[in-house]
Amino acid sequence: MEFYDEKIKALAIEIYELDAEVYKKLGSSLGRVFGGEKDICIRNIMEDLHSRQNSSRIRSELALISNMARTIPDHDTRHDIMVRYNNIVEEIAELPTGFADGDILDPKIADLNTVNLKDRFKTGDHLIICIGRSCGCGGNEIGFALADKLRMNFYDVSVMNEVFRQKDGEEAAQATATFQKKERMGIKKRIKAFKKYHGLSSEDVLFFDTSKFLVEKAKQEDFIVMGRFADAILTNNHIPHISIFITAPEKRRIQRFLEINKNVTPNQAKKWIESEDKRHLKTYKFYTGRKWSKASNYDICINSASYGIKGSIELIIRMLQLDDRVKQLIE
Template structure:
């Protein structure tokens, strides 16, 4: 079998396994590969061809695996699915390892030119701007002002959690679940794990957030802060602009020190900023397979200490206007 045929065959098997696991669990959390089947298959083919994206493929297979492991109530089906998963995983990893170091250029990155953003959006696509940011860089202020200037909806963790809470009956807040701010006892963790098809509530939150962001993108333009939105929308083939905002750590610590409601000491502020950075790195890598804050993963990165809040908003507005996306 020709190499391209093997890649296509394996991509179809991965897609079919995801569908099979989804149907077997009876879960309403959604599938890993959503949207148009042909596009999903093409995306999988691209991942299988590139050794650079091995971590992304591993993360996606891990999500399928996590869901598959919840089929233990049907031993025969569970054995069948896990055997199939094992074969697919081994073949996929072997295929990528064989290509180690062969890539010269990433075609997708080569096409990410800010002056050509208009070509990314169809006439029926809403303008979606995803903003990631490091703690203390004023990214939230920038995102809020940007949405206001564009006159489009704005979503951050608080707003998104409030929306999701209306559809869920949780004893703990979604913020605690998503960002692990509230400690849980082993008994509470196990109860939550069993409640949602064996998935942790953090994974459930990720699926629920993913579905909501995709649904919203079909209804309206918006600015979304964090929530792995750039990766979620990319996987669902929804056009968007991805931006990362940061600033020198010293300045971020100073801003946290001066603006914290808790009246932190400078030392406490420094510790808190470092803790937030590490947490973001860990969670982003887990759910996306990518490195949080790395310029290669975004259309635009901004040092807010250079432009300030209003200057950063104006910079983004100029890019949007240049591409005639503000109509």
């Protein structure tokens, strides 16, 4: 147990120092995930590493660090940092609490395998993979690991919310600097800035911010995005992408939910999964006009119980390599 605790502490320090190194190399506040007091940050990281239930938070924090690290201009520096990052991810994955790594595989139905992908990317287009998933199917773990495998940036709701928070902070700082310099702003621009998203709910604001974010990113980089109506947003903006939906039988999803959340009863797990499915159905329909999880809305639907987490990743990669243009993008 003592050895395990020491390993957790060493990993927490490595994660904190890697974040600090990325920040140092970029010289931007957007490169800093752990901006608080060092000892407190390390303690918080250790607590998350100790808890399988909190593995999603560590995953999102590491995704933020790696996303920023990939923007470091110097190739050698970027390579060295990404090697350190990959080593950290591998070490965490070996922990009993690492990345909720209990699998979703059901051997009884693991022989299903059929994929198809049409050529849709033109020269200059970025590879964008949109992944929708049902609660408890291992979708987030699949998306995160796939992003690392393809060396692409990863965005889930936690990562995007942090990007928005940091961006709002920078915009506020810029506004303050503008005021201090007494630069003049026209009355129309003042009114527009004041009324931004006026009267909309926080969910609506998040949807519009997400739409703007995804359209901008699609012009700049390859990436994987989890949920957030990304497939519909990109379709409406005529942006090429690949849409994937991942799910598993409810019984297996409940089992996995219980494996990760030790203090939850089977009945509570069932109610939680059912309520999450209903929430996704409702919000997806409201913002997109589509039916969430309907097979015809996606390029491929994966039953993760058929393939498991690693097998699902391999399946997606094989699907991508069927298309010559996509193959060039990921090689």
